[in-house]
Amino acid sequence: MKLNIDDGFRFGLGLFETILVLDNKAVLLKEHLHRLQESMSYFKIQKHIDEDAFLEFLEKDQKEGKSVLKATVTTENFLLERKDYLYKKEDYQEGFSLKKSFILRNETSPFTYHKTLNYGDNILEKRKAALSNFNEPYFINTKGFFTEGATTNLFFMRDNKIFTPPADSGLLKGILRDWVIDHYRVEEKNIFQYDYHKYDEIFLTNSLLGIMPVKSIDGHILSSMEKSFSLHKEYESFHYTL
Template sequence: MGVVIWSNGRLYGPEEPLAPGIDHGLTVGDGVFETCAVYDGTAFALTRHLRRLARSALGLGLTAPDEGAVREGVAAVIAASGPDVGRLRITLTGGPGPLGSPRFAPADQRQSLFVLAGSGAPSDVSRVIRVPWVRNERSAVAGLKTTSYAENVVAVSEAYRLGADEAVLANTVGELCEGTASNVFLEREGELLTPPLSSGCLAGITRELLLEWSAAVGLPVREAAPGELRYDVLDEVVEGSAHLAMSGSIRNVSPVVSLDGSEVEAGPLCVEAQRLFQARLADDLDP
């Protein structure tokens, strides 16, 4: 299916002109976004995604979007899409702005809001590589889901070049951080651990739900303490004494079966976490 776009109360085709050339999201990456999976015509965990969208906007210095307008756009693109719709993207930018980084004065700002729907399907397993680039946990936009995605484009392009589908990064102090579009979970010694937010990783919605749902049923999944997961812990995955899983809005919880081109086993806790997430997802599409 093609991409369906909504903005300013109407639908657009993927080839129709929409954003002005001076949109600050285009010229300097001044914007935030959310990606949701779509199941049975419903955007999964939309309320949580909208909450994070507002948090990212405010963190970037933008005004939080009108939630009613966003929900209107979501309903419109899903209704106009075919049965294969599986992915939704909500983008908010600073709107028209100067060619440089500063924005127009507040009275002159007109933010742009776009909602897009298209195809997308979760991956049952993930294949990842390590890359030499790092996340800056002290960045001004650490933990915000911004449209400034060039670093991720470079890293995931390298992953695809090497036959993988995701790259996993350290932060500047050598801690395990995250993937380019996913959070990471490390299974060892009977626990499934995910890096803390202090590592600079995004507060992923799938990550958040897995922590909550695991706690409710007694599955040993927790946020690691700062410094507990070093990047070189991935050597243990290659050796077979630890296991890895990635989580994200489209891949859900996805055990890793290849790291740096070496086949690795999916860990039992990784598989159980995947099963738990799929079961709870079916119970409530807006948890």
């Protein structure tokens, strides 16, 4: 496929969506498409993209089990790619380890709130964390509050209550973040960067992970992953019924 050189290539003024595909069906496709179209409107990318484009692509490239569909959109390009699904059952049983990034999330930047190709901070910090044997870096904002992971949203649990940083703290509202908020009672709350020890459990969400329990944060071992793992199993059951 020929790609046209435009502002998406030159300046990162483009968008992408990463979608879980289960037995050749795109999970929460309508939600992904809605977010993509809203961001296209914000960045004035005037291109008609509808659900049929995704369904036709999947029809031509059928696969069983889990896989990944990535959509990339710029002013002059629309690209769909199929990729392998990399997470394993053991990842959820073991849980993820988190490490703080010293790059601050800019809660005043529109790029923070859209899934753009201007994604370098996330990728570089994720690579850096991996070199130190951590699964996911997380970011705080200029006021010292938790925002999000490099590729995930953050949730905290205490006394059977679920908390998550508010959207205006400087984060991308993930599709799975919205799903958790829609299906459980969740309080949006600013959580100071050094207050993680006040919570019993932490879990991460994104469209590919679903719900991932966290075992440790900056070397601090959390007291439990039990409820987070139960939420993971509930979500797994949900997307198999779609």
